[in-house]
Amino acid sequence: MVAGRSARPLPYICVNSSSAAPSDRPRVFSGIQPSGSSHLGNYLGAIKNWHRLQDDHDAVYCVVDLHALTLPKEAGEVLAGTMDIARMLLASGIDPERSVFFVQSHVPAHAELGWLMQTVTAYGELSRMTQFKDKSTRDGASGFVSAALFTYPALQAADILLYDTNVVPVGDDQRQHLELSRDVATRFNSRYGDTFVVPEHRIPEAGARVMDLQHPENKMSKSVDSPLGTVNMLDTRKEVEKKFKKAVTDNDGEVRFDREAKPGVSNLLEILAATTDADPTTLAANYEQYGPLKADTAEAVLSIIEPIQEKLASISDDDVSDALAVGAAKASAIAEGVLDRAYDAVGLMRRR
Numbered sequence: 080m081v082a083g084r085s086a087r088p089l090p091y092i093c094v095n096s097s098s099a100a101p102s103d104r105p106r107v108f109s110g111i112q113p114s115g116s117s118h119l120g121n122y123l124g125a126i127k128n129w130h131r132l133q134d135d136h137d138a139v140y141c142v143v144d145l146h147a148l149t150l151p152k153e154a155g156e157v158l159a160g161t162m163d164i165a166r167m168l169l170a171s172g173i174d175p176e177r178s179v180f181f182v183q184s185h186v187p188a189h190a191e192l193g194w195l196m197q198t199v200t201a202y203g204e205l206s207r208m209t210q211f212k213d214k215s216t217r218d219g220a221s222g223f224v225s226a227a228l229f230t231y232p233a234l235q236a237a238d239i240l241l242y243d244t245n246v247v248p249v250g251d252d253q254r255q256h257l258e259l260s261r262d263v264a265t266r267f268n269s270r271y272g273d274t275f276v277v278p279e280h281r282i283p284e285a286g287a288r289v290m291d292l293q294h295p296e297n298k299m300s301k302s303v304d305s306p307l308g309t310v311n312m313l314d315t316r317k318e319v320e321k322k323f324k325k326a327v328t329d330n331d332g333e334v335r336f337d338r339e340a341k342p343g344v345s346n347l348l349e350i351l352a353a354t355t356d357a358d359p360t361t362l363a364a365n366y367e368q369y370g371p372l373k374a375d376t377a378e379a380v381l382s383i384i385e386p387i388q389e390k391l392a393s394i395s396d397d398d399v400s401d402a403l404a405v406g407a408a409k410a411s412a413i414a415e416g417v418l419d420r421a422y423d424a425v426g427l428m429r430r431r
């Protein structure tokens with residue numbers, strides 16, 4: 080059993096019999112940044128999995144707008160991105176009735192606990208974060224490296240800990256941040272007494288890593304220099320077909336799932352597998368040539384994104400705002416209690 084509070088134990092780990100009812104579903108928390116338009120990598124890597132987890136988890140999903148400010152943004156840019164990603168999540172089946180779906184800045188407890196978590200996070204720990212090293216040195220980071228970019232993992236820990244989270248489904252690139260969240264939760268608990276549930280990491284099995292169609296050694300991302308490599312959720316049928324037709328493969332002409340030797344072909348198989356809930360190695364046996372694999376993958380992707388596009392068009396700004404208001408109220412009700420617990424544990428004078 081992991082160290083820490085067992086108020087919300089996982090059913091499949093050693094359960095403290097005096098705690099919550101065994102029928103309690105594990106709580107899942109995840110966050111998504113509102114930066115830029117969504118692409119197939121976001122959908123297959125995260126959103127699809129979020130949608131599924133709602134069925135057997137107590138799900139809390141957050142648009143992490145405060146995190147987006149760690150890199151310089153134009154005024155209003157984050158607002159537009161927040162509306163876009165929230166609409167996309169609703170269109171993809173995130174159900175604001177069943178789940179807690181909200182915007183980070185609407186629940187001030189995140190910023191508050193984020194500060195407390197900075198006090199139990201070591202400078203040295205933050206200095207080892209590879210994402211910080213990458214983002215602070217990358218060209219085009221406009222030369223300005225904010226202190227928030229450095230302390231961001233402490234805010235991420237707060238996001239997770241505020242909801243007594245058991246499971247955090249994120250991609251492999253977030254593994255280090257998750258480990259840090261676990262470490263600082265454990266440190267807080269041992270310094271101030273049992274306060275936080277120590278979360279687990281969970282990497283979704285399929286589609287966790289969708290690569291760029293032109294540069295299959297890089298993760299698919301919203302990228303200016305590879306417009307053909309990124310399939311956007313709003314792409315037309317023609318664009319999707321063209322991008323898959325032009326996807327980079329290799330010259331040996333054999334369809335086989337082997338990420339090292341055949342990154343391009345393996346990426347197509349992985350995308351097809353993730354969209355059809357199949358296994359990439361099994362799928363490979365169905366193909367002898369790249370052409371049909373590309374065509375089938377494009378079709379499978381279209382069968383996912385076209386209905387989402389239709390749904391998107393039917394969701395108004397008001398619908399989005401209404402759903403998020405309900406979510407913020409539900410989120411606050413949980414987060415404020417946990418924040419109080421943390422303040423009490425630290426022992427600050429409380430306002431009368």
Ligand code: TRP
Pocket residue numbers: 108109110111112143146234235238239247249253256
């Ligand atoms: N750091 C995550 C990312 O860049 C987003 C994020 C913020 C997050 N807070 C979180 C993910 C809490 C999971 C849990 O993708």
